[in-house]
Amino acid sequence: MTVSTRMSRFFLKTLREAPAEAELASHQLLLRAGLVMPLAAGLYCFTPLGWRAMRNVEELVREEMNRAGAQELRLPALQPLELWDTSGRSEIFGGALYRLTDRRDRNFVLAPTHEEAVSALAASQVQSYRDLPVTLYQFQQKFRDEPRPRGGLIRLREFCMKDAYSFDPDWETLDESYQAMFDAYARIFARADVPALPVEADSGAIGGKDSQEFIYLNDNGEDEVLICPACGYAANAEKATFRAEPPVDAEPAPVERVDTPGVATIASLAAFLGVEERQTVKAVFYSVDGEPVFVAIRGDLEVNETKLRNLLKAVELEPMDDGAVARAGLVAGSASPVGLDGMRVVADPSATEAANLVGGANERDAHLLNLNHGRDWTADIVDDIALAEGGHGCPNCEGRLEVRSGMELGHVFKLGTSYAEALDVRYLDGEGERHHAVMGCYGIGIDRLLAAVLEANHDEDGIVWPRTLAPFDVHVVVLGGDKPEVAQALSELEATLEAAGLEALVDDRDESPGAKFKDADLLGMPVRLTVSPRALGRGGIELRERTSGESDIVPLDEVAGRIRAGAV
């Protein structure tokens, strides 16, 4: 049973102008339409109208989770710090983790995510392979002490996430659980009218295998993705690989020292010697968990710090400051992996596979010609640590990569056994042998999805809600409400809508017609019904579609049917 909501009594204020703080379209609309009110940086109050929208987004996600066979549960947001020490993530999360103590000085955290808690729960429940596979999910507030919340609901310090976790007996069945979630995500974003592109993503230092993000390509996004228009390859910049320019072919020649006065960058070195940047080797220095690391990569490429961090399983990784560089005996601008002592050397294959590269001599204003890996220097670790950039070759075809920005709306991730090991999620197989469960995790930021829905569904007049997410099915504008025939028609209309299960927002305020129409456009319900002497004189109610702007006079007894016909 539904009851229409009277705007004269509804807790809602719209704004004629957007507050100055808002830049993104979604942020402006959220404030102008009165869906949210900022309380502090990264923290928002949802008004009754905004909360209806949030609940609809949540319900859409819930339907698809249930359809995919996941089971809803609820885990606490407040958790003992000990749990996070057990998994090792109190350190990994660092400053982003909200910490607090209780009255007995015991340490707690406000959970930024729930792998630990769900694993602890699974550990207590899962015993046999008969208990698997299982996928559990919840809607829960997450707390992250973000250094810079931004963009309205785009990056928050407290937000609602739908987080799901799958537990499988092995990697093969995990593939199925993962695919079920992937498919559910595709349906969710399609139904929410937000175009989301699945891209390969970084799986982080915690281990794990496949990981994909659903990215809404948008100029205001925070994430960079590389896509190949030719074959459709798409990957987060943190993860992307590429086809580098081939090295210049040459037979190894003897090392030769040259004076290079004033040369301290790859560009100036290449220009000075008249060679290409890909014929040089670049040195970059990092402080990795307190230890200096020398990174060598071909001169035309940049280091991907995420790849490097994962490779070294580093918690803290930052470029070395000038003082640390000097203390390590390195000469910035002319550093060399040749004769380097007491320091780990990590190299990208681009630097080890090319012959006769130009590199630093470890003294100011001098470089060495014809450096060859294996002969003149040797890296401790050789692996892909190169950053893919726009214009690079696609790894899968002959195309060229393009850089686009986008918002991460969802993330699906094959975690593996790391949490199962840390928190002891084990089961007995058919032969009586004990194994760790293989996990996957799957997240969607509900608030951010709501923001993306607004980014993707608005025009110059305001919001254009997708039918599935609109806070109300219809927006009824009442004109001349003091006239008996209008009051009579309105009351019949409300009864009709109620009987049809349609939720209505009824603008019965004492406002001018223009003001009501403007608000109806701003609030963006899919259908606007106008009850007025004029429309009644023409034989019914005016029905106007928000999407097309087309309107029609419809007899009262056909209104519900018309609206339904337009619905999915």
Next chain:
RNA sequence: CGGGGUGUAGCUCAGCCAGGUAGAGUGCUUCGUUCGGGACGAAGAGGUCCCCGGUUCAAAUCCGGGCACCCCGACCA
């Protein structure tokens, strides 16, 4: 955490340079008129000029310190 910007009525902003009664539009209240795309008139309510300190006879305004918010960057399972 680095760089930039902004803080004056619910909202958008002016006033600050050059110290002296705190303003406009919009919104809100009341009355009347109006009634199909943010109507008109009249009367009203509404401010810790972000905070603390200093200079001065006098500070929204000048000086010092802090805080908050926004944007860019760093960071972001």
